[in-house]
Amino acid sequence: MAKLSPYFREEHESFRRSVRSFVEKEMVPNADQWEREGIFPRGLFTRVGELGYLGVRHPAEYGGSDLDFTYTAILCEELVQCGSVGTAVNLMVQCELATSIVTALGTEEQKQRFLPDAIAGRKIFALGISEPSAGSDVAALRTTARLEGDEYVIDGSKIFITNGTRADFILLAVRTGGEGGSGISTIVCPTDIAGFSVGRKLEKMGNHAGDTAELFFDGCRVPRANLLGSEGDGFKAIMHLFQGERLVLSALACGLMTQLYRLAYEYGSGRNIFGKPIIDFQVWRHRLADLEVLIEASRQLTYSAAYLLSHGEAAGREVSIAKLFTAGAVKRVADEALQIHGGYGYMEDYLVCRLYRDVAAFTIGAGSSEVMREIIAKMATAR
Numbered sequence: 001m002a003k004l005s006p007y008f009r010e011e012h013e014s015f016r017r018s019v020r021s022f023v024e025k026e027m028v029p030n031a032d033q034w035e036r037e038g039i040f041p042r043g044l045f046t047r048v049g050e051l052g053y054l055g056v057r058h059p060a061e062y063g064g065s066d067l068d069f070t071y072t073a074i075l076c077e078e079l080v081q082c083g084s085v086g087t088a089v090n091l092m093v094q095c096e097l098a099t100s101i102v103t104a105l106g107t108e109e110q111k112q113r114f115l116p117d118a119i120a121g122r123k124i125f126a127l128g129i130s131e132p133s134a135g136s137d138v139a140a141l142r143t144t145a146r147l148e149g150d151e152y153v154i155d156g157s158k159i160f161i162t163n164g165t166r167a168d169f170i171l172l173a174v175r176t177g178g179e180g181g182s183g184i185s186t187i188v189c190p191t192d193i194a195g196f197s198v199g200r201k202l203e204k205m206g207n208h209a210g211d212t213a214e215l216f217f218d219g220c221r222v223p224r225a226n227l228l229g230s231e232g233d234g235f236k237a238i239m240h241l242f243q244g245e246r247l248v249l250s251a252l253a254c255g256l257m258t259q260l261y262r263l264a265y266e267y268g269s270g271r272n273i274f275g276k277p278i279i280d281f282q283v284w285r286h287r288l289a290d291l292e293v294l295i296e297a298s299r300q301l302t303y304s305a306a307y308l309l310s311h312g313e314a315a316g317r318e319v320s321i322a323k324l325f326t327a328g329a330v331k332r333v334a335d336e337a338l339q340i341h342g343g344y345g346y347m348e349d350y351l352v353c354r355l356y357r358d359v360a361a362f363t364i365g366a367g368s369s370e371v372m373r374e375i376i377a378k379m380a381t382a383r
């Protein structure tokens with residue numbers, strides 16, 4: 001029986017149980033193989049789509065479930081329990097990050113054209129914003145889209161693109177106008193066109209089952225009808241999208257912390273040193289208590305920001321606080337979880353070893369912790 005919560009009702013708990021059951025039956029048994037092979041099977045997109053998990057917040061008329069962000073938070077917390085953080089992250093890019101601008105800015109025709117395939121997992125979507133010289137500073141991006149008749153001609157490159165090696169469509173941020181944010185637009189770029197190429201599949205420190213790539217655009221011709229909104233609408237839309245992206249990361253971090261805590265507790269209970277289980281040393285009881293506090297605080301910050309977003313409130317400050325806190329917390333929890341394993345935690349045979357690597361990106365992706373602090377400083381209410 002779930003505890004009374006201001007955020008979750010029985011419908012939420014039932015959704016959580018369904019995702020958990022899917023993860024346990026269909027993801028956990030395969031996660032090690034996906035990590036070893038460096039990619040999860042394409043068919044997982046269609047399976048997850050079939051279950052409705054790729055369309056949580058999308059409108060029902062395009063195949064979505066018309067739910068709110070509290071459900072997305074649950075989905076993230078449960079998917080990441082599979083033991084392959086890369087798989088969970090790449091699925092969430094499809095579910096939320098690369099498709100929510102289509103829902104927000106797309107015309108009826110564009111939504112009909114792109115969303116049903118994305119939500120069903122028949123087509124893979126990626127989000128192409130970062131460039132070699134424009135990561136945190138999105139307004140500095142250089143990839144251009146020049147209008148010629150009824151087509152945009154796209155030239156430039158993107159880096160660190162999740163799902164990039166096999167995406168069918170890239171939700172691309174391009175420069176259609178002058179310098180700065182006001183010159184940025186978003187356009188859906190198919191990948192089966194002349195001039196598009198995938199550079200390297202990037203070799204990452206962690207998240208091995210999720211592909212990440214460099215992409216090149218050399219005179220790619222994309223129909224004008226693929227522009228989302230009007231020219232110059234992109235920057236604002238991306239900043240709005242980032243709220244969802246940051247909360248996805250926060251919720252993934254919450255799920256991971258729960259798993260890391262469990263690994264630490266189980267190992268510490270089973271291993272005797274100096275005649276007693278590790279968790280019976282007061283220092284470890286207290287450390288685990290500290291982790292419990294971090295996890296609880298992370299959840300409350302994430303759920304309350306998700307609740308605000310779900311109710312249409314401007315939640316930039318709350319989302320940034322949640323992202324900053326949870327990204328730091330998950331690294332700390334991973335560190336302690338590894339430490340209690342002693343030398344075994346350093347061995348690839350132990351899941352904690354992999355997760356320790358995977359969490360390194362949390363303070364970088366979706367806005368670094370320094371960027372979060374800048375936002376929080378600007379929006380501070382406590383002075």
Ligand SMILES: Cc1cc2nc3c(=O)[nH]c(=O)nc-3n(C[C@H](O)[C@H](O)[C@H](O)COP(=O)(O)OP(=O)(O)OC[C@H]3O[C@@H](n4cnc5c(N)ncnc54)[C@H](O)[C@@H]3O)c2cc1C
Nearest residue numbers: 127128129130135136160161162361364365366367368370
């Ligand atoms: C695993 C992974 C997956 C990713 N997937 C995608 C994707 O699908 N699509 C996409 O578009 N991008 C993606 N990214 C890119 C990600 O969004 C960028 O890495 C991130 O925005 C930071 O940009 P950067 O790497 O260029 O770092 P930079 O912008 O060069 O920043 C480097 C460091 O400088 C510091 N810094 C930055 N700004 C400030 C500031 N204002 N004040 C003080 N210090 C600051 C921070 O410590 C920061 O980490 C992914 C990245 C990773 C690691």
